[in-house]
Amino acid sequence: MRICFATHNENKLREINQILSKYEVVGLTDIGCREEIPETGSTLSENSKIKADFVTSKYGIPCFADDTGLEVEALNGDPGVYSARYAGRDRDNLANINLLLKNLETHSNKTARFRTVITLNLEGNTHQFEGIVNGIIVSVLKGEKGFGYDPIFIPEGYDQTFAEMSAESKNAISHRGRAVAKLVEFLENRV
Template structure:
């Protein structure tokens, strides 16, 4: 079985993607390859950040890898928090602080349309491939559910009456932005 590193320290993301790869690849974490430093995210786009993280791992560890960056883009906030989603309320990267600031920012707005977007950069033997997944939805006025992470307690995907935080991992993975991007990645890897 081939090895592939997912360039993340986020255990939630690692768990989600491991389930989706279904044993086709041995998924390694940053810790597994001995990478303990914080990966750089200095770009102003999701694509740029995912590329920068994947390139860092490839250049420093010579391991085929993929990295993602995800943002919540809220229509009434001109696409914010976007690339700054994880640190929207500050460098402490607190999910609850981010949600509180988002709900506060949306108070004067009727329009609560939003979308999650994930960009994945795969560096396979040094060659780059890009994948993207999106899911449209709305921002709920109150927190619901205790599963998931990030903005999941307030994001209701179109066609559903529950937040991502009220769904099982399998339900969320089937329709989520990251799930859609990873499905493209998996299809690409299986076709090799």
């Protein structure tokens, strides 16, 4: 099955293709969509649905879209839905990390979680899948792999940041990996 993952982010597309290797997963660029789909929702769920609906209605292809947020307990769940644009519209990973660390300086509670919501539009129906991984924020960037907040997030039960883990190790436990596992299970069990 050919299915579109509604993203221009090559890191995300590569990560998803490693997980969904049985399917022909294409990105927005592959289907000729050059525009940025506005993320105007106030929740991860709304944003993922907006993106999937845009692709399905405009390109007529089965599509799934995700939205992911880092939710920090001491910051009342921020940056949350604004994770990619936390330090401004430029989506600068390092600026986002630096602002987050600055805002956490006076807090002893470093508990956080990554949460991904995937919306799948397939055969006229919409389905949503959620993946969560709990962990802590560290104040020193560690690792060269991954993207986003990966260099400062250590998942619960581990002693490495996501940016220190191999792609395979991260995918096995990550929020996106968990949401995608639910997506795969759904795709493989549909009648």
